Amino acid sequence: MFEFHKKLRSLTFFDPACGCGNFLVITYRELHLLEWAVLSASRESGQQVLDVQSLINIDVDQFYSIEIEEFPAQIAQVALWLTDYQMNMKISEEFGAYFARIPLKATPHIICANALQTDWAEVLRPERCSYVLGNPPFIGYTQRSAGQKSDMEVVCHNIHGAGVLDFVAAWYVKATRYMHHTRSLSLSKGLQTLKL
Numbered sequence: 001m002f003e004f005h006k007k008l009r010s011l012t013f014f015d016p017a018c019g020c021g022n023f024l025v026i027t028y029r030e031l032h033l034l035e036w037a038v039l040s041a042s043r044e045s046g047q048q049v050l051d052v053q054s055l056i057n058i059d060v061d062q063f064y065s066i067e068i069e070e071f072p073a074q075i076a077q078v079a080l081w082l083t084d085y086q087m088n089m090k091i092s093e094e095f096g097a098y099f100a101r102i103p104l105k106a107t108p109h110i111i112c113a114n115a116l117q118t119d120w121a122e123v124l125r126p127e128r129c130s131y132v133l134g135n136p137p138f139i140g141y142t143q144r145s146a147g148q149k150s151d152m153e154v155v156c157h158n159i160h161g162a163g164v165l166d167f168v169a170a171w172y173v174k175a176t177r178y179m180h181h182t183r184s185l186s187l188s189k190g191l192q193t194l195k196l
């Protein structure tokens with residue numbers, strides 16, 4: 001159980017088109033619920049939980065993302081902090097000890113940038129990434145702006161016929177390369193799920 005609890009803290013999540021952060025928020029909430037289940041189970045197994053604050057490991061700094069628009073990027077950051085606060089209030093009720101992370105120390109790593117022109121490894125080293133997730137934009141060949149066409153060319157320049165693919169394909173290509181650049185089989189195992 002302790003190993004599992006430690007593992008929850010070690011996981012990292014990367015959304016390279018995070019918008020307002022819904023996917024990150026849901027992931028964080030579920031991670032919190034898992035931690036909560038671990039703490040409840042250790043209490044039921046007879047262990048006293050005297051200081052709940054010292055037992056809460058997971059935090060918003062396990063989340064990494066890129067978003068091209070400034071406004072949603074800011075919302076995503078605040079949304080993660082709000083989720084953290086809400087989940088901490090629930091834990092406070094359950095364990096009868098008030099717990100709030102004020103002042104805020106940890107920060108989600110949300111970069112406002114063009115994900116197709118950014119080296120993802122600079123946002124999060126691939127060997128440290130546990131999950132890539134998200135919902136990047138779907139835009140057909142004829143609907144793309146000039147900027148989006150050129151972004152697609154930058155990413156897919158060496159792929160024959162890629163110009164007619166949907167814009168979202170550029171995220172798949174980048175995600176595949178990102179996973180490929182993990183240094184060894186055991187490191188690449190770190191990237192357990194590719195869900196775009």
Ligand SMILES: C[S@@+](CC[C@H](N)C(=O)[O-])C[C@H]1O[C@@H](n2cnc3c(N)ncnc32)[C@H](O)[C@@H]1O
Pocket residue numbers: 016017018019020021022023066067068069072113114115116134135136137151
């Ligand atoms: C379908 S929305 C994702 C919604 C997101 N899951 C949420 O919870 O809000 C796609 C997002 O990709 C962003 N986007 C579009 N092109 C991008 C690019 N080149 N780099 C980074 N983000 C981009 C859009 O601004 C939009 O917020």
